[in-house]
Amino acid sequence: MNILAALIRRELQEHKVGFIYAPFIVTCVLSLVIISVYFGLTDIQTAEFNFTTKIYENEQALEWMATADIRQITAVMRSGLVVLALPILLTIAFAILAFNLSTFADERKDRTLIFWRSLPVSDLTTVMSKILLVTLILPLIVLPNIILLHLISLLSASIFFATNDIVPFGWVWSAYSFTDWFRIIFSLWAQSLWSLPLTAWLMFAGAFAKRPIMGALVPIAVVVVLEGIVLKTNYIFTFIEDRLGFWTRASSFPKQSEELRVVDVSDIYLMISTQDFWIGMALSTFLIAGIVYFRSRNNDYSSE
Amino acid sequence: MEREFAVKAKGVIKSYDNSHALDGIDLEVRSGQVLGLIGPNGAGKSTFLQAVLGLLNTEGELEVLGLDPRKERHKLLQKVCSITDVAVLPKWMTVEQVLQYVDGVHPRFSLEKAKSILSKTDIKNHSKIKTLSRGLVVQLHLSIVMAIDAELLVLDEPTLGLDLVYRKEFYSQLIEDYYDGNKTILISTHQVEEIEGVLSDAIFMNQGRIVMKDSIDAINERFLELRPNQESLERARSLNPMHIRTELGREVFLFEGTEIDKLNGLGEVRPPFIADLFMAIMDKTKSEVQE
Numbered sequence: 001m002n003i004l005a006a007l008i009r010r011e012l013q014e015h016k017v018g019f020i021y022a023p024f025i026v027t028c029v030l031s032l033v034i035i036s037v038y039f040g041l042t043d044i045q046t047a048e049f050n051f052t053t054k055i056y057e058n059e060q061a062l063e064w065m066a067t068a069d070i071r072q073i074t075a076v077m078r079s080g081l082v083v084l085a086l087p088i089l090l091t092i093a094f095a096i097l098a099f100n101l102s103t104f105a106d107e108r109k110d111r112t113l114i115f116w117r118s119l120p121v122s123d124l125t126t127v128m129s130k131i132l133l134v135t136l137i138l139p140l141i142v143l144p145n146i147i148l149l150h151l152i153s154l155l156s157a158s159i160f161f162a163t164n165d166i167v168p169f170g171w172v173w174s175a176y177s178f179t180d181w182f183r184i185i186f187s188l189w190a191q192s193l194w195s196l197p198l199t200a201w202l203m204f205a206g207a208f209a210k211r212p213i214m215g216a217l218v219p220i221a222v223v224v225v226l227e228g229i230v231l232k233t234n235y236i237f238t239f240i241e242d243r244l245g246f247w248t249r250a251s252s253f254p255k256q257s258e259e260l261r262v263v264d265v266s267d268i269y270l271m272i273s274t275q276d277f278w279i280g281m282a283l284s285t286f287l288i289a290g291i292v293y294f295r296s297r298n299n300d301y302s303s304e
Numbered sequence: 305m306e307r308e309f310a311v312k313a314k315g316v317i318k319s320y321d322n323s324h325a326l327d328g329i330d331l332e333v334r335s336g337q338v339l340g341l342i343g344p345n346g347a348g349k350s351t352f353l354q355a356v357l358g359l360l361n362t363e364g365e366l367e368v369l370g371l372d373p374r375k376e377r378h379k380l381l382q383k384v385c386s387i388t389d390v391a392v393l394p395k396w397m398t399v400e401q402v403l404q405y406v407d408g409v410h411p412r413f414s415l416e417k418a419k420s421i422l423s424k425t426d427i428k429n430h431s432k433i434k435t436l437s438r439g440l441v442v443q444l445h446l447s448i449v450m451a452i453d454a455e456l457l458v459l460d461e462p463t464l465g466l467d468l469v470y471r472k473e474f475y476s477q478l479i480e481d482y483y484d485g486n487k488t489i490l491i492s493t494h495q496v497e498e499i500e501g502v503l504s505d506a507i508f509m510n511q512g513r514i515v516m517k518d519s520i521d522a523i524n525e526r527f528l529e530l531r532p533n534q535e536s537l538e539r540a541r542s543l544n545p546m547h548i549r550t551e552l553g554r555e556v557f558l559f560e561g562t563e564i565d566k567l568n569g570l571g572e573v574r575p576p577f578i579a580d581l582f583m584a585i586m587d588k589t590k591s592e593v594q595e
Contacts, residue, residue, distance in 0.1 A: 006405055007409070009404075013396075014397075110395070112394045118357070118385070119410055120379075120381035120410060120411070121378070
């Protein structure tokens with residue numbers, strides 16, 4: 001356990017910019033935007049997304065706020081908060097993508113691999129520490145940022161509503177479900193498991209290919225094209241496409257996809273019950289074994 | 305129970321594309337030996353050390369500290385430390401971070417001891433490794449290794465690229481502060497003259513084979529070097545030296561198994577330097593092959 005903790009701490013120290021600073025900076029920027037909107041300094045209006053206090057000048061909106069029951073308010077609020085958190089999730093997703101591709105390639109390139117392997121840590125433990133970091137630990141690091149964003153949003157809205165005599169200060173807070181924090185973390189963990197085949201594939205490419213990006217893309221492109229030509233199917237492409245998106249929106253997810261919603265923990269059972277999920281897990285296991293194999297063979301050290 | 309042999313190798317072979325990097329190595333390294341692996345580039349020194357560390361798959365029998373390095377590498381590395389010329393400490397880490405990391409993963413590492421060793425150097429705990437000179441990085445690596453209670457230390461060209469001061473410091477620190485008579489050390493280096501006083505035993509390697517192995521004491525008894533006086537040149541030559549070389553215009557004779565009494569009086573007699581002995585043995589092997 002101590003070894004795993006030391007390995008994970010090492011990864012966080014090395015990748016603190018992508019894993020810790022970047023999501024926090026995005027959270028701070030988003031918080032500033034939210035505060036600016038509620039204090040009337042700016043507003044955001046695009047074709048897809050409106051974030052402005054001008055809607056509270058609308059009589060209908062005000063009437064809805066006065067009459068809506070708590071479940072309706074909670075539902076609307078959740079949708080808004082999910083959208084607000086998307087930039088944080090995208091930031092960590094990019095950081096994870098870069099990490100997966102580079103983690104085994106970089107240690108080989110800068111030859112630190114020889115130092116890491118001179119210590120009594122098995123290749124399997126090292127590989128599993130990186131998988132655990134991505135699947136289990138990073139969601140835990142992202143969660144406080146999302147919570148902070150939620151709290152700043154709620155506080156700004158409460159102050160805005162109270163000072164403008166729209167609704168009382170506690171109106172927002174009574175509809176906010178604090179148990180959503182658990183839903184979010186379980187949803188993120190489920191996402192990590194759902195996308196594990198991609199994580200493992202990218203790490204595998206970094207472990208075996210001199211150019212990890214090419215190593216990741218070329219074999220997939222070849223297999224997808226071959227499948228299309230020979231079998232006239234696109235199962236592999238759909239498999240990858242599904243893994244890139246949210247798990248609740250995958251084609252194999254046995255529940256009607258909704259645009260924006262906070263998942264129920266019971267949805268995770270639905271995901272686990274799909275064949276696709278277990279195919280992904282089996283593939284991930286196979287790829288992890290491949291990473292361990294290639295890492296253990298990367299001994300290109302010789303002074304002779 | 306104390307182990308008699310730290311390393312036992314029998315018929316160890318490593319082949320690459322029909323060439324043998326190791327061509328049937330037979331070797332027994334007793335616990336407590338400080339063994340120097342001496343040989344030219346391509347002799348197989350690093351390959352053998354990699355095999356000892358379990359980094360290479362080899363044919364033949366190889367046992368290190370009673371373990372098979374190929375199958376029990378993880379267990380072995382709890383008892384073995386290594387420094388190689390190419391082992392790079394991660395540049396992004398601070399000294400404190402690398403110490404904390406090793407402390408977290410190595411059951412035999414003493415953080416206090418490492419910090420105490422480092423306190424005697426110019427290396428600061430908060431320094432990033434990328435800001436340290438190559439000499440200081442090697443010193444940091446040695447400090448880490450010295451704080452590990454290992455049974456076997458493998459050093460593969462550890463001081464390559466360092467200036468003379470750091471090289472001297474490295475070996476004096478190694479022997480004075482680390483070696484306690486129980487630890488076994490394997491050293492491969494091109495700077496043979498600098499480790500000569502450190503070694504208890506030496507093996508000479510060439511083209512993947514061991515061409516000679518012995519203790520330094522036995523070598524000093526077996527081989528003698530004579531710088532004959534001008535008038536004793538012919539007499540010295542008649543004693544059948546194994547090798548003759550010229551140094552600053554003066555002939556130097558190397559004798560194997562010749563009694564010192566026979567040489568006394570013919571000139572300056574002393575045990576040869578390891579590097580000179582190695583060159584002589586290489587020349588001898590080469591001429592034997594040509595014949």
